[in-house]
Amino acid sequence: xxxxxxxxxxxxxxxxxxxxxxxxxxxxxxxxxxxxxxxxxxxxxxxxxxxxxxxxxxxxxxxxxxxxxxxxxxxxxxxxxxxxxxxxxxxxxxxxxxxxxxxxxxxxxxxxxxxxxxxxxxxxxxxxxxxxxxxxxxxxxxxxxxxxxxxxxxxxxxxxxxxxxxxxxxxxxxxxxxxxxxxxxxxxxxxxxxxxxxxxxxxxxxxxxxxxxxxxxxxxxxxxxxxxxxxxxxxxxxxxxxxxxxxxxxxxxxxxxxxxxxxxxxxxxxxxxxxxxxxxxxxxxxxxxxxxxxxxxxxxxx
Numbered sequence: 001x002x003x004x005x006x007x008x009x010x011x012x013x014x015x016x017x018x019x020x021x022x023x024x025x026x027x028x029x030x031x032x033x034x035x036x037x038x039x040x041x042x043x044x045x046x047x048x049x050x051x052x053x054x055x056x057x058x059x060x061x062x063x064x065x066x067x068x069x070x071x072x073x074x075x076x077x078x079x080x081x082x083x084x085x086x087x088x089x090x091x092x093x094x095x096x097x098x099x100x101x102x103x104x105x106x107x108x109x110x111x112x113x114x115x116x117x118x119x120x121x122x123x124x125x126x127x128x129x130x131x132x133x134x135x136x137x138x139x140x141x142x143x144x145x146x147x148x149x150x151x152x153x154x155x156x157x158x159x160x161x162x163x164x165x166x167x168x169x170x171x172x173x174x175x176x177x178x179x180x181x182x183x184x185x186x187x188x189x190x191x192x193x194x195x196x197x198x199x200x201x202x203x204x205x206x207x208x209x210x211x212x213x214x215x216x217x218x219x220x221x222x223x224x225x226x227x228x229x230x231x232x233x234x235x236x237x238x239x240x241x242x243x244x245x246x247x248x249x250x251x252x253x254x255x256x257x258x259x260x261x262x263x264x265x266x267x268x269x270x271x272x273x274x275x276x277x278x279x280x281x282x283x284x285x286x287x288x289x290x291x292x293x294x295x296x297x298x299x300x301x302x
Contacts, residue, residue: 044196
């Protein structure tokens, strides 16, 4: 992992953490499913510009259309819809912990189907990272979820989130192993344009017609589509190609830290001792899972 990869990793963590802020602003006005579908549509329109301006990207998309369709479905369309259903009855703490399972799933798929073995240090790091997420989100985990949820209102929505995580893991491995010959911009453009075509009918049907939508809500859905989806996925696809699907998806361990910090700075939300302890544990786990070295800044790779 190079210094550039680490900077991209940190930048992407911040960009995706902002999506939590955008969701809190936009979802109450648009509704969860409408907001998720509009997110993909705006992301697809953004990447369409990259396609129109670059012939090489268009050629890469044409030559890998079927594979990009799979990536678009597994990495964007299906997970966003599943998470939108899940978020209606599962609190943020549970979703954060479930989302933190993505690197484990990515590592399992990579080692089982693509012979990309994980070091024991990396596996230990993933376990420590998930423990850190549990500590970080403990108040939401154990204080905000009713103990009386039935299967239809509890386990089933969590199952949606887990299937979404499987989608992320599958999409990352497809990108690493079958799209190595095209640029991250072409991968992101093709997959998001296809995903936006799938999501457009949902956006039309679920749009809250007749309801007054504030400017802040519109800004939030545009920003999450352009910055936290389109541009962020360019960085993510670059990381997947550079450091592999497991280490790239380890970003899901760090996102809750940035989300809580941004919530504290931008929304005035509380920052308690458990949040600090959980953040430290996550950082230790991430350090191990990324297989970092203290000497990395003196070397090109580790």
